Amino acid sequence: MKLAEAKQQFIQSWGILGSQWGINRSMAQVHALLLIAGTPLSTDDIMEQLSISRGNANMNLRDLMDWNLIDKVIVPGDRKEYFTAEKDIWKVATHIMYQRKKRELDPMVKVLNQLTDVEGDKRNPEIKAFTDTIESIKRFAGHAEKTMDVMIKAEENWFLNSFIKLLK
Numbered sequence: 001m002k003l004a005e006a007k008q009q010f011i012q013s014w015g016i017l018g019s020q021w022g023i024n025r026s027m028a029q030v031h032a033l034l035l036i037a038g039t040p041l042s043t044d045d046i047m048e049q050l051s052i053s054r055g056n057a058n059m060n061l062r063d064l065m066d067w068n069l070i071d072k073v074i075v076p077g078d079r080k081e082y083f084t085a086e087k088d089i090w091k092v093a094t095h096i097m098y099q100r101k102k103r104e105l106d107p108m109v110k111v112l113n114q115l116t117d118v119e120g121d122k123r124n125p126e127i128k129a130f131t132d133t134i135e136s137i138k139r140f141a142g143h144a145e146k147t148m149d150v151m152i153k154a155e156e157n158w159f160l161n162s163f164i165k166l167l168k
Contacts (some may be wrong), residue, residue: 009116011033018032021096027064032083037084040075041084069092
């Protein structure tokens with residue numbers, strides 16, 4: 001397989017994977033392009049290589065910076081903005097987990113905390129079923145939150161060593 005074909009296949013596959021992680025496909029494709037780029041790329045480079053509009057490129061670059069997955073870099077002698085992606089896949093995964101937790105799990109936990117205080121007789125079967133279910137989901141969310149926090153704060157070697165021990 002030639003490099004151009006391999007790059008295109010990776011970008012397409014990363015786009016599909018990203019959409020399954022909750023990142024829009026264009027954003028994931030911009031990220032993929034920057035991941036495999038040997039040098040920083042400008043917005044124009046990204047637009048050309050992915051055949052996307054300037055607005056689409058700018059919006060996705062801004063979002064990727066918000067997710068802490070890419071950085072803006074200065075290329076001496078050039079006035080354009082250039083971008084580079086974090087190449088350490090462990091850091092990429094932890095940044096994504098952090099953002100997913102912040103955007104999805106944290107708001108859900110907040111809602112669950114509000115829903116636990118339902119007025120009425122706790123012996124009422126409907127109220128009991130509701131509060132029991134909410135408490136169960138809240139416990140699960142708490143475990144998920146703790147697990148994600150450990151993963152986000154963990155170093156790569158710690159995780160890999162722990163995972164290997166589990167397999168033995």
